[in-house]
Amino acid sequence: MSTFKHNKNIKNVVLSLSKYSVHGFYGQIHRQAPGDKVILCMLTVLFFLFLSENTLAQTKNDTLNDKVVYIVNGIPVSKDKINNEDILTKDVIKGPSIAALHSEKEIDSVILIITKSSAITQYQKKFGTFSKKYKSYLDTHQNNDEDFIYVLDGVQLKGKRNDIIKTLYEIPSKKIKEVGFNKKQSTDGSATLVIINTKQ
Structure with missing residues (x-):
């Protein structure tokens, strides 16, 4: 057998292996010369060892990932x-505290996530119960309050949008005394004010 034909035969079997065709590569092996069969059998063993190691590694990674529970x-x-762009807060819970959040004993950690969209919906609903004007305005403006100025106990909330959302979201309903709503007037260019007063 020429070197060219020898290499070509081995290449054909390797191609069969790469296609995961069991009958295909066994048929290729039995059709080879005795010398080629040894080489091809070794390739077969190495090929399946490679597949086994990759499968075990993937299974291990999947198992590790399953030990983390995400609660959004x-x-x-x-x-x-999970939409990373919508995350407002993220807390990692480990140890005995996990039992209060999840019944699975094999869990390593629980990641608690509050999204911006959910926080906005909740504080708007909360303030809407104290001000019909506030609720009515949001109902007719797609719940968009990005240009509102929120004033909490006489202090205007400033800073990043996420920080303002978090502050408003964390105000307990039972602590709210009243919510005032002053809609922006197009004539004087004043801003829309939401004035929140809490019980002292």
């Missing part, structure tokens, strides 16, 4: 369902 807005979800 109070609901367990898979990691690929």
Whole structure:
């Protein structure tokens, strides 16, 4: 057998292996010369060892990933369902505290996430129960309050949008005394004010 034909035969079997065709590569081996069979059998063993190691590694990674539970807005979800752009807060819970959040004993940690969209919906609903004007305005403006100025106990909330959302979200309903709403007037260019007073 020429070197060219020898190499070509081995190449054909390797191609069969790469296509995961069991009958295909066994058929290739039995059709080879005795010398080639040894080489091809060794290639077969190495090929399946490679597949086995990759499968075990993937299984190990999947198992490790399963030991972390993600709870978004109070609901367990898979990691690929999380929108990182919408995350407002993220807390990692470990140790005995996990039992209060999840019944699975094999869990290593629980990641609690509150999204911006959920926080906005909740504080708007909360303030809407204290001000019909506030609720009515949001109902007719797609719940958009990005240009509102929120004043909490006489102090205007300033800073990054996320910080303002978090502050408003964390105000307990039972602490709210009243919510005032002053809609922006197009004639004088004044801003829309939401004035929140809490019980002292």
